[in-house]
Amino acid sequence: MTLARRLFLLVGVVATAAGFAVVAGVSLGLELTDIFLGLVAALAALQGLRYVQRRRETPMNTTVTGDPEARVAVPIPGSDFDDDLVSAMGRHTHWAARKRVVDRLESRATQALVARDGRAPEEAAALLDTGGWTDDPVAARFLGASVSIPLRQRVRLFLSGQSSLTDRAGRTVAAIERIGTDDDSTGERR
Numbered sequence: 001m002t003l004a005r006r007l008f009l010l011v012g013v014v015a016t017a018a019g020f021a022v023v024a025g026v027s028l029g030l031e032l033t034d035i036f037l038g039l040v041a042a043l044a045a046l047q048g049l050r051y052v053q054r055r056r057e058t059p060m061n062t063t064v065t066g067d068p069e070a071r072v073a074v075p076i077p078g079s080d081f082d083d084d085l086v087s088a089m090g091r092h093t094h095w096a097a098r099k100r101v102v103d104r105l106e107s108r109a110t111q112a113l114v115a116r117d118g119r120a121p122e123e124a125a126a127l128l129d130t131g132g133w134t135d136d137p138v139a140a141r142f143l144g145a146s147v148s149i150p151l152r153q154r155v156r157l158f159l160s161g162q163s164s165l166t167d168r169a170g171r172t173v174a175a176i177e178r179i180g181t182d183d184d185s186t187g188e189r190r
Helices: 003-024 032-057 079-088 094-115 121-130 137-142 151-159 164-178
Strands: none
Touching: 003 032, 079 094, 079 164, 094 121, 094 164, 137 151, 137 164, 151 164
């Protein structure tokens, strides 16, 4: 037995004997409440020290909790179009990706002409073929119309330092957004 265990055993035996003596009515010169309070205080102090000592010897255990704000991967609208646009600028997938970009923008322009401008699908296709759906010659030519681009705009595109494909696609998207609004550059509602 260790010394601490022997000490606890001795204190326990003395406390038990004192308890029996108090119950039997033996008066040790103190009143019952003083003895009782003293014994309870001593036992509480010893028990507290014992638990503190036991806790010192135990290793610390920790719990790892999960991240409460785990984000769910959500697809970003238009990211596939951006991917097609980036791959259209590459060397190996240039033509197929460019065709996907043009087809998608052509489809959106047709949908916008039908939904927002009140055109029939055949009329919308004819407007796309002639370039009459927009006043922007760059956007009209990008979707296949045989419209000439003024020299000044060609020089501006060349000097801008941007990829001509992204600039033309951006202008086409802007022209599609303007379909059916009152702020067309001609001033008339199509």
